[in-house]
Amino acid sequence: MKIISSISVLVLSLFAAVSVGAQSHAEMIAKAVQPLPDDLQDAAGVYTYDDSGQRQTLRQGSNNVECRTTDENGFNWCYPVTSTDRRDYQAKLEAKDMSREEVREAMTAAEEAGEVEPWPFGSLIYRTYGNDDRIQLLWVVLVPNAMAEDLGMSLASQRDSSLAGQGLPWMMREGTPGAHLMIPINSRELSNQGGAKMRKDTKAMDDMVAHATLPLPEDLRAGAAVVTYDPDTGARKVLREGSNMIECQARDERTGFTRCYHKGLAAESNLRAKLSAEGKDFQAVSAGVNAARADGTIPVARMGSIAYRLYEEDDRLKLLWVLRLPNATSAELGMPTASQRDNSLAGKGLPWMMREGTPSAHLMIPINGTELSNDD
Numbered sequence: 001m002k003i004i005s006s007i008s009v010l011v012l013s014l015f016a017a018v019s020v021g022a023q024s025h026a027e028m029i030a031k032a033v034q035p036l037p038d039d040l041q042d043a044a045g046v047y048t049y050d051d052s053g054q055r056q057t058l059r060q061g062s063n064n065v066e067c068r069t070t071d072e073n074g075f076n077w078c079y080p081v082t083s084t085d086r087r088d089y090q091a092k093l094e095a096k097d098m099s100r101e102e103v104r105e106a107m108t109a110a111e112e113a114g115e116v117e118p119w120p121f122g123s124l125i126y127r128t129y130g131n132d133d134r135i136q137l138l139w140v141v142l143v144p145n146a147m148a149e150d151l152g153m154s155l156a157s158q159r160d161s162s163l164a165g166q167g168l169p170w171m172m173r174e175g176t177p178g179a180h181l182m183i184p185i186n187s188r189e190l191s192n193q194g195g196a197k198m199r200k201d202t203k204a205m206d207d208m209v210a211h212a213t214l215p216l217p218e219d220l221r222a223g224a225a226v227v228t229y230d231p232d233t234g235a236r237k238v239l240r241e242g243s244n245m246i247e248c249q250a251r252d253e254r255t256g257f258t259r260c261y262h263k264g265l266a267a268e269s270n271l272r273a274k275l276s277a278e279g280k281d282f283q284a285v286s287a288g289v290n291a292a293r294a295d296g297t298i299p300v301a302r303m304g305s306i307a308y309r310l311y312e313e314d315d316r317l318k319l320l321w322v323l324r325l326p327n328a329t330s331a332e333l334g335m336p337t338a339s340q341r342d343n344s345l346a347g348k349g350l351p352w353m354m355r356e357g358t359p360s361a362h363l364m365i366p367i368n369g370t371e372l373s374n375d376d
């Protein structure tokens with residue numbers, strides 16, 4: 001039996017080698033760009049590394065991202081082109097059979113010596129994986145050395161929920177150069193299968209405080225402060241004092257939105273309520289907020305901070321998280337800018353960047369596959 005098993009393994013190995021060898025140039029490129037949204041795939045560069053860590057270009061790119069062919073662990077990765085030199089430097093270190101820790105230490109030393117540029121804060125990395133024992137479609141936003149408390153992020157792992165097609169974003173490795181936000185992408189063809197079987201009816205909830213915290217991951221709900229505003233005067237009323245870094249605003253019956261955000265932005269919420277109570281429309285309120293940011297009356301949102309939003313009708317994104325990236329650009333961070341609104345309304349949205357290069361720049365993160373999401 002051992003001999004038969006060994007022969008079977010050998011045959012399978014040879015078959016796999018033949019299959020890889022038979023893979024055409026076009027097929028390698030097509031698979032390499034799979035982690036990307038459609039609008040970035042055709043113009044993305046594609047490359048690999050040889051045994052010495054030298055870059056081999058399969059296709060020259062013309063946009064802000066490039067993708068590496070499938071690695072030895074079965075992953076496909078795509079990165080911002082702004083990180084090309086850094087990754088090429090690291091590939092040469094890895095070719096020397098250095099351990100992961102040795103490579104990490106060498107890269108840190110190279111950064112400190114100015115030999116490589118650090119990752120731009122907010123850089124977006126894309127990844128696919130072919131088996132269901134890991135998150136299959138994952139996007140990662142790098143937030144080097146950031147703390148969850150400062151950005152309003154959850155540290156509670158969503159791995160199991162992600163494998164079931166219902167994962168929410170969460171932060172890993174806070175306070176280190178490798179700090180990042182994991183964004184599992186649910187309900188897509190390349191995603192882990194599953195998702196919530198039913199959608200939760202939240203409109204009739206009697207508990208205003210519990211309803212206000214619905215946009216949040218569960219681990220942040222109990223400690224969030226909850227406030228509301230008088231629509232006629234803009235006066236603020238505290239419904240529950242908080243014990244963590246999050247503040248939630250009870251559903252605005254005029255707009256239908258329920259919002260949560262870092263408590264450091266309470267002054268912005270107060271101003272929005274005041275301007276709305278004065279009868280100003282959305283554009284005028286936004287202009288007033290931008291002016292207040294510019295003169296320092298209210299703080300600018302911290303780079304990488306998250307805001308959370310719930311809406312309960314089918315004409316808008318229902319569960320939406322927003323990553324604030326003031327003044328950032330898609331070229332710098334490798335982000336897509338093509339709207340995913342229609343896909344999001346169908347329960348299949350991907351993140352996309354809006355208002356790049358302005359103080360209001362942000363990454364829209366539609367949350368698919370949960371009981372609060374748009375139906376797929």
